[in-house]
Amino acid sequence: MGDPIYILGAGPAGMAAAYRLNQLGFSVVVVEREEKVGGLAKSIQYQGFILDYGPHRFFTKILPVRELWDQVLESEQVTVRRLTRIYYRKQYFQYPIQAWEVLRKVGWWESLHIVLSYLWAQLIPRPAPQNFADWVKGKFGTRLFQMFFEGYTEKLWGIPCTEISADWAAQRIKGLSLGQAIQKALGWNRSLAKSLIDQFQFPRLGSGQLYEKMQEYLLAEGQKVLLNTEVVTLRHRGSQVVELQLRNLQDGSETWVSPSHVISSIPLTVLVQSLRKLPPPQVLQAARNLRFRNTVLVYLIVQGSQLFPDNWLYINDPTVGVGRVTNFANWSPAMLPNQEQTPLCCEYWCNFGDPLWQAPEEELLALAEKELRQIGLLHDQKIYSGFVVRLPRTYPIYTGSYKEDLAILQEYLSQFENLQVVGRYGSFKYNNQDHSLLMGLLAAENILRPGSHNLWQVNSDDDYQEEIKVPSSPLTIQR
Ligand SMILES: Cc1cc2nc3c(=O)[nH]c(=O)nc-3n(C[C@H](O)[C@H](O)[C@H](O)COP(=O)(O)OP(=O)(O)OC[C@H]3O[C@@H](n4cnc5c(N)ncnc54)[C@H](O)[C@@H]3O)c2cc1C
Incomplete structure (x- = not known):
């Protein structure tokens, strides 16, 4: 048998690629720096609770991904009732917005303001939007933008909405938007976006169960999943990546291995800087220009x-730093060891140099408690305990010259015949799990039939991913 295929990163993209490659009869080695699989979608244990990294709703329009979930999870799925609200001006609004509630809570004057500003946006022709603010104002009107988009979006990204690319809005708001919900509720839009459904399927033991089950399946098939192991260097010759340097993070030992192919879901910027020999200066500069936001x-x-x-709440209030709060008591009952305590997760977003990123754990625990009381989510309930998880590089920031920089990296990496990049970190795309899973599946298919899928189109082109057909059962078994 030849050299195995190395999968870098055991998040959704990497695990989907490994799972499908195994089905197709290939030998794979998954390399993951953390001690658990699942990446950003992993589940963790704390005092008997199973907790995810914030809310991880399982929803997809992509059939092969839906089939993959069912195939792996089988009966280990529960139906979760969806309830999500937005905190705005000391009030909680249903999401999707209910017309009666908006009218009652914001009053007739504000409602009139919303309608007039929406009509103005529809009637006055505008040039193609260049940034997020223009895109949303053009579609929903300035008032809705100010009320429900501006503050929350700037908290998330840490930059003004005028500096965020319109691509992000087009990618993330097109199918699911507050504006559409309001339009629908007010009778302006009859087609309710599919993603506004009121229930969803979810793994019984947290989002990470999907990836843990894939890991079990891979190990049972004799494949390797190397945890606590970091990819340090990728050595290349001509059009081939010929060697990988791996570091065991527990004992510090290093080894060199030879891959037949590499599927990478580690941050694109890190991958490019780990190549030896190093890429030309303009490629390295492009990699340095791309920025991620931390959580x-x-x-x-x-x-x-x-x-x-x-299940979770959006906190659209500039007086507090918290942006989203997840209540794990409202997901799968099997995630809770008792009914007397409730695990909450507060999300904050920041950059590497920000005080929040450096703040000690006790300070962050006190901040979250204070803010939850301030917005009326907690009253006199006691806090028993807590902990903090710092996630670097969670959101690729679509700003500045990111498109040109990304194009430089795409062009440079296209010379390597046995290297594919996938995933949220890996391809610098604001993916949900389903996009990353699809990229993994397609990368596996590309090894069987080279060049059959253009991975850069996933999560860029709706039609492409909805039309895509990935066989749910193995095409050929080579072993
Ligand atoms: C707070 C939050 C809420 C979210 N909510 C949802 C939701 O509701 N629904 C949804 O579908 N998605 C949601 N997502 C997105 C989802 O988590 C991601 O889309 C998904 O995890 C991306 O998968 P990936 O495999 O592309 O990347 P990741 O999950 O980031 O996996 C990459 C893996 O690479 C590993 N790695 C990095 N560097 C190295 C290295 N040098 N060597 C070895 N391994 C390395 C990392 O440890 C990680 O395990 C959410 C994300 C966050 C942060």
Whole structure:
């Protein structure tokens, strides 16, 4: 048998690629720096609770991904009722927005303002939007932009909406938007976006169960999953990546291995800088120009049950730093060891140099508690304990010259015949799990039939990913 295929990163993209390659009869080695599989979609354990990294709703329009979930999880799925609200001006609004609620809560004057500003946006022709602010104002009107998009979006990205590329809006808001929900509720839009459904399927033991089951399946098939192992260097010759340097993070030992192919889901910027020999200066500069935003997750174990009914809440309020709050008591009951305590997760977003990223754990726990009380989510409930998870590079920032920089990297990497990049970090795309899973599946197919899929089109072109056909059962078994 020849050299194995190396999969770098055991998040959704990497695990899907490994899972499908195994089905296709290839030998794979998954290399993951963390001690668990699942990447950003992993589940962690704390005092008997199973917790995810914030909310991980399983929803997809992509058939092969839906089939993959069912194939791997089988009966280990529960149906979760979806309830999500937005905190705005000291009030909680249903999401999708309900017309009666908007009218009652913002009043007739504000409602009139929304309608007039929406009509103005529709009637006055505008040039093609160059940034996020223009895109949203053009589609929904300035007032809706100010109310429901501006503050939240700037908190998430840390830059003004005028500096965020319009691509991000087009990619993420097109099918699911507050504006559309409001239009629908007010009777302006009859076609409810599919993603606004009120229930979804979810793994019984948290989002990470999907990837843990894939890992079990791979190990049972004799494949390798190397945890606590980091990819340090990729050595290349001509059009081939010929060697990988791996470092065991537990004992510091290093080894060189020879891959037949490499599927990488590690951050694109890191991958490019790990190549030897190093790429030309303009390629390295393009990699340095691409920026990601970090996430800090503050988990609190709170006294009581039924604190609030939502799966998660968006906090659209500039007086607090928290941007989203997940209530794991409203997901799968099997994630909770008791009914007397509720695990909450508060999301904060920041950059590497920000005080928040450096802040000690006790400070972050106190901040989250104070803010939850300030916005009325908590009253006199006791906080039993908590902990903090810092996630670097969670959101690729679509700003500045990112498109040109990305194009330089794409062009440079296209010379390597046995290297594919996939995933949210890996291809610098604001993917949900389903996009990353699809990229993994397609990368596997590309090894069987080279050049059959253009991975850069996933999550860029809706039609492409909805029409895509990936066989759900192996095409050929080579072993
Ligand atoms: C707070 C939050 C909420 C989200 N909510 C949802 C949701 O509701 N629904 C949804 O579908 N998606 C959601 N997502 C997105 C989802 O988590 C990601 O789309 C998905 O995990 C991306 O998978 P990936 O494999 O592309 O990347 P990742 O999950 O980031 O996996 C990459 C892997 O590479 C590993 N790695 C990095 N560098 C190295 C190295 N040098 N060597 C070895 N390994 C390395 C990392 O440790 C990681 O395991 C959310 C994400 C976050 C952060």
